[in-house]
Amino acid sequence: MIVKNTNEGWRIITQTNHAFLATQIAQALKENFRTEYWLETLLAISNHETLETDFNSGERINNLNLPIDFREATSSKKELYSKIESMVRKASNRSIIVGALVAEHLMFLHKGDINKKSIITLCKETIKNAKSLHKIDDTTFERMYGVVRFCDRLSLMICTEELPDLDRKFEINDSLDIGKVFLYLKDKSIKVTPWPFQEETCSIYIEHKLLTKSHFKDDSDFINVFHKSLVERSIFELSK
Numbered sequence: 001m002i003v004k005n006t007n008e009g010w011r012i013i014t015q016t017n018h019a020f021l022a023t024q025i026a027q028a029l030k031e032n033f034r035t036e037y038w039l040e041t042l043l044a045i046s047n048h049e050t051l052e053t054d055f056n057s058g059e060r061i062n063n064l065n066l067p068i069d070f071r072e073a074t075s076s077k078k079e080l081y082s083k084i085e086s087m088v089r090k091a092s093n094r095s096i097i098v099g100a101l102v103a104e105h106l107m108f109l110h111k112g113d114i115n116k117k118s119i120i121t122l123c124k125e126t127i128k129n130a131k132s133l134h135k136i137d138d139t140t141f142e143r144m145y146g147v148v149r150f151c152d153r154l155s156l157m158i159c160t161e162e163l164p165d166l167d168r169k170f171e172i173n174d175s176l177d178i179g180k181v182f183l184y185l186k187d188k189s190i191k192v193t194p195w196p197f198q199e200e201t202c203s204i205y206i207e208h209k210l211l212t213k214s215h216f217k218d219d220s221d222f223i224n225v226f227h228k229s230l231v232e233r234s235i236f237e238l239s240k
Contacts, residue, residue: 001013001014001015001060001067001068001069001070002014002015002018002069002070002159002160003067003068003069004069004160004161006210008210008212009210009211009212009213009214010067010210010211010213011208011209011210012067012208012209012210012211012226013159013206013207013208015049015070016049017206017207017208018049018155018156018159018206019045019046019047019048019049019152019155020046021155021158021159021204021205021206022045022046022048022151022152022154022155022156023042023045023046023151024204024205025150025151025154025155025204026041026042026045026147026151027042028197028198028199028202028204028238029147029151029196029197029198030196030197030198031198033143033147033176033177033196035140035143035144037097037134037136037140037144040095040097040098040101040144041101041144041147041148043091043094043095043098044091044097044098044101044102044105044144044148045147045148045151045152047087047090047091047094047098047102048087048101048102048105048106048148048152059073059074059075059219060219060222060223061216061218061219061222064215065215065216065217065218066215066216067211067216067222071160077113077116080110080113080114081114081116081119084106084110084114084119084122084123085119085122087102087106088102088103088106088122088123088126089122091103092126096126096129096130096133096134097130097134097136097144099126099130100126100127100129100130100131100141101144101145101148103122103123103124103126103127104123104127104141104145104148105145105148105149105152106123107120107123108149127141143177145175146175146176146177147175147176149173149175150172150173150175150176150181150196153172153173153175154172154183154192157170157172157183158190158204158206158236159206163183163185163190164183164184164185165185166184166185166186167184168184169182169183169184169193170182170183170184172192176196178194178196179194181193181194181196188237189201189236189237189238189239190236190237190238190239191238191239191240192238192239192240193240195240197238200239200240201237201238201239201240202237202238202239203235203236203237203238204235204236204238205233205234205235205236206233206234206236207231207232207233208231208232208233208234209226209229209230209231209232210229210230210232211225211226211229213225
């Protein structure tokens with residue numbers, strides 16, 4: 001989960017809602033970024049964060065009884081491997097292409113952390129088998145995965161408020177086939193250059209919950225308060 005301590009309370013964005021925001025971003029891209037496997041690409045983006053990354057694994061609160069942001073959470077190698085295996089296999093049950101894209105993304109995100117041969121083999125074999133079964137060449141697969149990585153990164157920057165001050169630009173990444181893409185803030189909107197989206201402006205949103213309780217007894221207390229809290233919405237405008 002993505003956690004921010006605000007004056008009103010703890011703002012919590014689930015990993016799965018971050019993935020939904022990434023899917024909104026993908027759907028707004030120009031059509032030339034789409035391959036014949038566009039549906040599978042969207043499914044990979046929406047499923048690259050699953051319930052395993054919300055509340056079903058890892059820590060929720062720290063030893064001070066405060067919510068833990070995913071960037072601060074720790075997990076054992078055993079937990080990491082179990083999560084990766086579960087996510088790749090579940091994604092592959094939707095489509096082996098979805099599984100392959102999720103496997104590629106997990107290897108990118110956890111590069112240097114994965115050293116268990118069976119997990120590496122699972123990811124690489126899933127990618128190999130998807131390419132073979134559907135006759136996907138390396139260039140096409142790279143274009144598909146580039147969309148996954150771009151949308152995930154931009155969504156995460158918005159969710160974590162990793163946004164530049166006025167008159168500064170932050171690089172999103174260079175995973176689309178148009179080179180490096182940057183964002184900056186102007187007139188209360190997020191400017192993106194070069195512009196990768198179909199329309200001249202697009203509106204996207206995230207949902208979050210605001211928890212007004214300052215401390216939590218344990219994980220169960222936190223989850224109970226989370227589920228009882230109302231959903232709120234934040235809208236963002238992307239423009240040239």
